[in-house]
Amino acid sequence: MAERDAPIYDRIAPLPERDWDRGGDRTAQLDALLDGARQPFVVRGLVADWPLVAAGKQSAGEVRRYLVDHARDRPFTVSIGPPGHDGRLFYDAAMEMNFRTGKGKLADIFGGIEQAEQQGTPRTVYLGSVDMKAYFEGLREANHLDLGTREPLESIWIGTRTRIAAHNDFPDNLACCAAGLRRFTLFPPDQFPNLYLGPIDNTPAGRVISMVDFAAPDLVVHPRFAEAMAAAQTAVLEPGDAVFIPSMWWHHVEGLADFNILVNYWWRRTPAWLGQPQDALNHAILAIRDLPDADKAIWRALFDHYVFENDADVAEHIPESARSILAPLTPESAGRLRAFLLRTLSR
Incomplete structure (x- = not known):
């Protein structure tokens, strides 16, 4: 129809x-x-x-x-x-x-x-x-x-x-x-x-x-x-x-x-070298969804801290040259993070 x-x-x-x-x-x-x-x-x-x-x-x-x-x-x-x-x-x-x-x-x-x-x-x-x-x-x-x-x-x-x-x-x-x-x-x-x-x-x-x-x-x-x-x-x-x-x-x-x-x-409104959010969701289902509720609450707070809220105080106590992926991502740092994820996921 x-x-x-x-x-x-x-x-x-x-x-x-x-x-x-x-x-x-x-x-x-x-x-x-x-x-x-x-x-x-x-x-x-x-x-x-x-x-x-x-x-x-x-x-x-x-x-x-x-x-x-x-x-x-x-x-x-x-x-x-x-x-x-x-x-x-x-x-x-x-x-x-x-x-x-x-x-x-x-x-x-x-x-x-x-x-x-x-x-x-x-x-x-x-x-x-x-x-x-x-x-x-x-x-x-x-x-x-x-x-x-x-x-x-x-x-x-x-x-x-x-x-x-x-x-x-x-x-x-x-x-x-x-x-x-x-x-x-x-x-x-x-x-x-x-x-x-x-x-x-x-x-x-x-x-x-x-x-x-x-x-x-x-x-x-x-x-x-x-x-x-x-x-x-x-x-x-x-x-x-x-x-x-x-x-x-x-x-x-x-x-x-x-x-x-x-x-x-x-x-995309964002650079092509950034990751796909769907991949992050799939990985969260694999790694977090089936944890005990108390553990999930801890990870929810960490996601809020590092991802969803991401306030300036997340990394301001770290020397600027040492903030790595806690600093705004660049093509180079995104590439290093992607390589790290590939290594960890292939274990």
Whole structure:
């Protein structure tokens, strides 16, 4: 189920939209919108001038030909649902993935989609987070969005009708609908208890996901999801539209057309040489979570002291030249810390 008028969306507020002068400097305007932004918003028509968008408006076949013309000669990873799959890339009853993953040339993958279309037996086919530079020649150059001093990872997402469970990402994200229709439903970071999150180490795509089926939420099994809906915001993106998703905001994403393409840009506010917070969480589960409560209280106080509060008095009694990782991290000290962690974790 991926209809634009699904009942759940009648109870969710629309995402705010930001205006921009299409005759002005798009890069400068976008930079001003993104600078320091901590709330999501939609920009209509931001990439409407892309050739990829123009091809998609002609037909699904035309935009597929456009992509094949730019594809490098290498296998693409693709997720495929079994016959009768409803587009929800999720778990099965045994908590295994309800789709299989394979590899193939882009032209062959698209050929399978077209054959299913002709036979009237559409299949769930999804190519997620494909690196545009690594897998396409000239595609990102022809369909580019200048983000100023930001150095984003540029990815393309291609697929039939799909439903991607609510999840979050550490980087900021600007997602641009290039073909088809995409519905985004966003939740603030603090709504995670109300989304009923699944396993951390067994996920469809590396990020923990909500176990709630947005097409038919069961408020008996997931009663707090009603609170999440009260805090949610949603929008349907037409070709050329974009949505900004701040770091750690939960987002549920649906491809509403028979064929959909999204291009997104991920970037960090912090230097790339800093670690991933998720790694720290995983390590804390391994090392701290199952300790006795009294021991956990001690470690909670230490985390507050060294990490979350990190007041000036943490290291002021230590000579400045000897503070090591208690001083603000640098690429060099972060590298030494990473090497130390690798040695300790490999014991």
